Amino acid sequence: MRGSLPPATLPGGPARYAFFLDIDGTLIRFAVSPGRAYVDPWLLEILRVLHDAAGGAVALVSGRTVESIDRLFSPLRFAAAGQHGAERRTAAGAIQRHAPQAARVEAVRRCVMAWADGVDGLLVEDKGICVAVHYRQAPQREFEVRGALERCRERAGGAFAVQPGKMVFELRPAATDKGTAIRDFMAESPFSGRVPLFLGDDATDEFGFAAVNALGGHALKVGEGDTMAGWRVPDVGAARAWLASILGRVSPDAEWSGGEPKG
Ligand SMILES: [Mg+2]
Structure with a gap:
C-alpha cells in the first residue's frame, strides 16, 4: 500500500x-x-x-x-x-x-455469450470491442467467470487480455x-x-x-x-x-x- x-x-x-x-x-x-x-x-x-x-x-x-x-x-x-x-x-x-480483426472480436464475443447464457446472476456487457461479465449479483461465481474468460481469450490467439475489475472480468484488446x-x-x-x-x-x-x-x-x-x-x-x-x-x-x-x- x-x-x-x-x-x-x-x-x-x-x-x-x-x-x-x-x-x-x-x-x-x-x-x-x-x-x-x-x-x-x-x-x-x-x-x-x-x-x-x-x-x-x-x-x-x-x-x-x-x-x-x-x-x-x-x-x-x-x-x-x-x-x-x-x-x-x-x-x-x-x-x-484499436480493435483486433473483426473475426477475432466476434469469436470472443460468441465464446463469452455461449458460456454465460443460462448462468444465473451474471450480466454480460457487449461493448463492441470489449466484452465484460459482471458478477456483482453472484459474487460466488468469481473464479468461474475468470476461468471462462481465460478459455475464451486462448481461442483468440493472444489478441485479447483478461482485465479484472471490481465485480467484473473483461476481455479487452491486449495491445x-x-x-x-x-x-x-x-x-x-x-x-x-x-x-x-x-x-x-x-x-x-x-x-x-x-x-x-x-x-x-x-x-x-x-x-x-x-x-x-x-x-x-x-x-x-x-x-x-x-x-x-x-x-x-x-x-x-x-x-x-x-x-x-x-x-
Ligand atoms: Mg473505475
Missing part, C-alpha cells in the same frame, strides 16, 4: 496540468449495473469548471464505450478514451479505434490499455507539455498510473488496494472533494483539507 493524501491546491494552478479521470468508482459510485449509473448536476458543473481552468486538457478514461460516456455526461462532451483504451476521441473530436490512451493524449494538444494527473480506482487504472508516473506526472488512487499511485484518497466522496478543492470550490459531500503541497 502506498499513497499519501494529495494537497488541497495544485502548485502552479490547474492550467499546468492535464487531467485524466476514470469514471465509475472514481467520480461516481458504483450502481447495480453500469446502465443505472448517474452523473449528478454538481459533478457536471465541477467538470465544466475544471475543463475551463485546464484549458480543455481534461479527458475521461474509462472501461465504458465513448458513446456510453457521452450519454452519461450529456450535454457535455469531453475528450475520452473508452473500452480501456481500445477507442479514443481526441480533444479535436477525431475518433481512433491497448489506459496507459496507451494517456500516452496518446499527451502527444496531442491541449495535453502535451503539461503535467499529467490521473485519478482511478481499479486494476485497469494501474496502467494509467504507470504511464503518468513515467511521464513525470501524478497518480491518485481512490480507495483501498495495492497501487503504484503516489497519492490516495479514501473514497469517491473524497475524490470529488479534492477536485473541488483544487478549483477553489467546496463539494456538497465534504470539504477537502488533505495533505501538504509537493512538487
